[in-house]
Amino acid sequence: xxxxxxxRFNPAYALVGPALxxxxxxxxxxxxxxxxxxxxxxxxxxLADPANLRLIGARNYVALLRDPLFWVALRNTLYFVxxxxxxxxxxxxxxxxxxxxxxxxxxxxxxxxxFLPVVTSLVAVAVxxxxxxxxxxGLLNYAxxxxxxxxxxxxxxxxxxxxxxxxxxVWKNFGFxxxxxxxxxxxxxxxxxxxxxxxxxxxxxxxxxxTVPMLAPTFFFVGVMTLIGNFQLFAEPYVMTQGGPxxxxxxxxxxxxxxxxxxxxxxxxxxxxxxxxxxxxxxxxLTRVRGRQARDGAVTVGATP
Amino acid sequence: xxxxxxxxxxxxxxxIPLALAGCAGGAAPPHEVRFWAMGREGEVVQxxxxxxxARHPGVRVxxxxxxxxxxxxxxxxxxxxxxxxxxxxxxxxxxPEFHAIGALAPLDTRLDGPxxxxxxxxxxxxxxxxxxxxxxxGIPWYVDTRVLFYRTDLLAQAGFAAPPADWAAWTASMxxxxxxxxxxxxxxxxxxxxxxxxVILALQSGATLLRDGDRYGDFQSAAFRxxxxxxLDIFRRGLAPVEAxxxxxNLYQDFAAGFFAFYISGPWNxxxxxxxxxxxxxGRWSTAPMPAPTGDGPGISVAGGASLALSPGARDPDTAWxxxxxxxxxxxxxxxYRLTGDLPARRSAWDDPALADNSHARAFWTQLQHLQSPPKxxxxxxxxxxxxxxxxAAVRGDLTLDAAxxxxxxxxxxxxxxxxxxxxRRAAPPPDAGHPAGS
Numbered sequence: 102x103x104x105x106x107x108x109r110f111n112p113a114y115a116l117v118g119p120a121l122x123x124x125x126x127x128x129x130x131x132x133x134x135x136x137x138x139x140x141x142x143x144x145x146x147x148l149a150d151p152a153n154l155r156l157i158g159a160r161n162y163v164a165l166l167r168d169p170l171f172w173v174a175l176r177n178t179l180y181f182v183x184x185x186x187x188x189x190x191x192x193x194x195x196x197x198x199x200x201x202x203x204x205x206x207x208x209x210x211x212x213x214x215x216f217l218p219v220v221t222s223l224v225a226v227a228v229x230x231x232x233x234x235x236x237x238x239g240l241l242n243y244a245x246x247x248x249x250x251x252x253x254x255x256x257x258x259x260x261x262x263x264x265x266x267x268x269x270x271v272w273k274n275f276g277f278x279x280x281x282x283x284x285x286x287x288x289x290x291x292x293x294x295x296x297x298x299x300x301x302x303x304x305x306x307x308x309x310x311x312t313v314p315m316l317a318p319t320f321f322f323v324g325v326m327t328l329i330g331n332f333q334l335f336a337e338p339y340v341m342t343q344g345g346p347x348x349x350x351x352x353x354x355x356x357x358x359x360x361x362x363x364x365x366x367x368x369x370x371x372x373x374x375x376x377x378x379x380x381x382x383x384x385x386x387l388t389r390v391r392g393r394q395a396r397d398g399a400v401t402v403g404a405t406p
Numbered sequence: 407x408x409x410x411x412x413x414x415x416x417x418x419x420x421x422i423p424l425a426l427a428g429c430a431g432g433a434a435p436p437h438e439v440r441f442w443a444m445g446r447e448g449e450v451v452q453x454x455x456x457x458x459x460a461r462h463p464g465v466r467v468x469x470x471x472x473x474x475x476x477x478x479x480x481x482x483x484x485x486x487x488x489x490x491x492x493x494x495x496x497x498x499x500x501x502p503e504f505h506a507i508g509a510l511a512p513l514d515t516r517l518d519g520p521x522x523x524x525x526x527x528x529x530x531x532x533x534x535x536x537x538x539x540x541x542x543x544g545i546p547w548y549v550d551t552r553v554l555f556y557r558t559d560l561l562a563q564a565g566f567a568a569p570p571a572d573w574a575a576w577t578a579s580m581x582x583x584x585x586x587x588x589x590x591x592x593x594x595x596x597x598x599x600x601x602x603x604x605v606i607l608a609l610q611s612g613a614t615l616l617r618d619g620d621r622y623g624d625f626q627s628a629a630f631r632x633x634x635x636x637x638l639d640i641f642r643r644g645l646a647p648v649e650a651x652x653x654x655x656n657l658y659q660d661f662a663a664g665f666f667a668f669y670i671s672g673p674w675n676x677x678x679x680x681x682x683x684x685x686x687x688x689g690r691w692s693t694a695p696m697p698a699p700t701g702d703g704p705g706i707s708v709a710g711g712a713s714l715a716l717s718p719g720a721r722d723p724d725t726a727w728x729x730x731x732x733x734x735x736x737x738x739x740x741x742x743y744r745l746t747g748d749l750p751a752r753r754s755a756w757d758d759p760a761l762a763d764n765s766h767a768r769a770f771w772t773q774l775q776h777l778q779s780p781p782k783x784x785x786x787x788x789x790x791x792x793x794x795x796x797x798x799a800a801v802r803g804d805l806t807l808d809a810a811x812x813x814x815x816x817x818x819x820x821x822x823x824x825x826x827x828x829x830x831r832r833a834a835p836p837p838d839a840g841h842p843a844g845s
Contacts, residue, residue, distance in 0.1 A: 142824060144824060145482075145503065145506065145507055145784060146506065146507075146784075146824060146828060148482075148485075148486060148507055149506060149507035149508050150508075153824075153828060155827070164820070237656075257650070345650075346650055347599075347650070347798065362479055362482075362483075363478065363479060364788060365482060
């Protein structure tokens with residue numbers, strides 16, 4: 102009897118209890134509160150007097166689907182995710198390959214320089230980049246002018262504003278993924294390369310047949326993290342363009358911020374937050390399935406030679 | 407990632423200040439007036455404070471400068487967090503919104519005090535912007551409206567000695583200037599996404615913009631349609647480039663180079679044009695009141711500017727009010743004009759030679775007698791944003807005039823849904839629900 106009583110109280114619960122409590126208080130509770138908020142029309146009037154609050158069910162969500170600006174923001178966000186994500190991963194991997202080999206001189210210096218943008222304040226970076234992008238005094242247009250191109254109004258032209266934001270965001274963030282790729286590359290056993298070179302594989306073949314397959318788990322981690330981060334694009338357009346010109350850099354989070362904190366339509370903004378949350382969860386799950394397939398594939402590829 | 411965490415947490419961040427609202431505030435020393443002023447005004451108003459502090463020994467004014475771009479959010483957040491300053495500057499179109507949430511103290515009893523006649527000295531249109539349901543909630547600090555800036559030399563070359571007084575003359579002079587300057591240059595600069603020019607034209611045609619006690623959009627009305635057609639026509643005939651504010655590389659250079667001859671703008675450009683245009687441009691540009699649809703004008707322009715307001719929770723409302731009175735004195739208004747170039751809201755301040763002798767300011771003096779406020783509802787800024795959106799779409803040819811107006815009405819009706827519900831409920835209060843007083 103007493104034995105089963107002891108067995109019933111698993112000490113593990115006591116150990117995870119505090120952490121679970123904290124997560125509940127600071128994650129699940131706010132999420133639940135936000136969900137309830139999304140079912141109301143909380144706005145400026147409700148701020149003045151709670152009696153002005155109405156429970157409106159799914160009407161925020163219906164309104165969202167009919168809101169052309171929501172679709173614009175979604176399109177812009179997907180544009181950013183689809184272009185900036187792969188680009189950022191490619192740049193990170195290239196940088197990691199450049200600074201990992203033992204033969205490279207001043208490795209520490211280059212690593213630090215590449216990582217520096219990650220730890221720099223985005224607002225400061227954005228101010229500097231705004232100068233670089235300046236249509237008349239910008240360094241970028243000056244450089245392009247030397248080869249008889251331009252001038253381009255990088256942040257003022259609806260066609261160019263998003264590419265300009267993407268370039269800045271990739272530059273700002275590639276250092277973080279680079280460090281993770283470096284760790285991944287260093288953990289690849291040297292003997293695999295030795296075996297590959299004995300089999301007559303050149304550098305190019307070694308990269309595709311050894312490095313890339315062995316980095317599959319790293320790719321998965323970096324990919325998911327970048328994806329989630331990119332869906333939450335906010336600070337770059339907020340500081341650089343305020344969503345303009347012609348809404349061409351309005352992201353979902355920026356739209357949510359404007360609805361919520363500029364206009365105080367918190368109910369609507371909360372609905373937007375939940376749609377974005379659902380979107381990120383769905384896409385992440387999708388990547389997980391694909392990631393598993395890729396990993397299984399990687400094992401077979403790795404095992405063949 | 408952390409950014410996701412930050413997102414889902416902000417509803418909590420909202421509730422905490424609400425919960426703490428009761429216990430916050432009250433730590434500053436007595437007789438300190440906390441004053442929030444925006445942008446350039448916030449920068450220089452500090453220089454006016456020593457005089458006030460000398461007159462009121464023991465009183466210290468703490469000026470907090472808030473950038474315009476964040477001012478609206480900061481004031482609302484301060485209101486939610488019960489951290490409002492005692493005196494603050496606010497855009498005159500924000501008055502209805504801050505009144506709706508109860509963030510403005512009524513000023514009528516204070517105005518009935520020692521100087522009852524003082525209100526007559528303000529420009530009527532701008533004072534009206536601060537009046538909600540018969541009560542005054544803000545004191546106009548400086549005024550802002552739009553007039554026509556134009557190149558006198560180009561207009562003269564095109565055969566017009568005087569600026570246009572009505573729309574027909576305006577159209578004719580624009581066409582003549584366009585003929586004169588040829589392609590690649592324009593008669594007029596009308597930045598798309600600026601709602602003010604279109605709203606001015608609409609108010610001039612007698613459009614009310616909203617109908618049924620500001621419950622619905624009224625953009626398919628004949629009056630608004632006339633104004634919108636006139637506005638679109640300027641672009642359709644190639645008299646103005648389809649450019650947004652941000653795309654214009656350098657307004658002053660372009661104006662000097664004759665890229666455009668007409669421009670609808672506000673008082674800040676009096677100083678900017680004088681300072682930034684090349685020296686040989688002096689005497690080649692001037693200002694004129696807005697043309698009227700018919701007759702000899704001047705037409706109506708839109709009332710704007712900034713007001714000074716008192717927070718209902720001001721710790722020492724009497725001293726706070728003294729600060730507002732001090733800033734409203736004609737002498738202080740003139741000093742303020744010299745510091746900022748902001749036009750005084752009081753007529754008597756205009757007797758000062760600094761303004762009376764400024765020929766370019768005359769157009770503003772005339773225009774300020776002919777002002778109208780846009781609809782005074784809390785949702786106005788959002789409505790104005792929608793007007794800009796659909797005007798932009800119609801100018802770029804993405805929507806026809808009819809489709810744009812129909813969509814505008816639909817969107818604005820949706821925006822005003824809550825307002826309709828509140829008005830209906832106020833008209834017929836439910837028997838059980840009491841009306842709990844706000845905090």
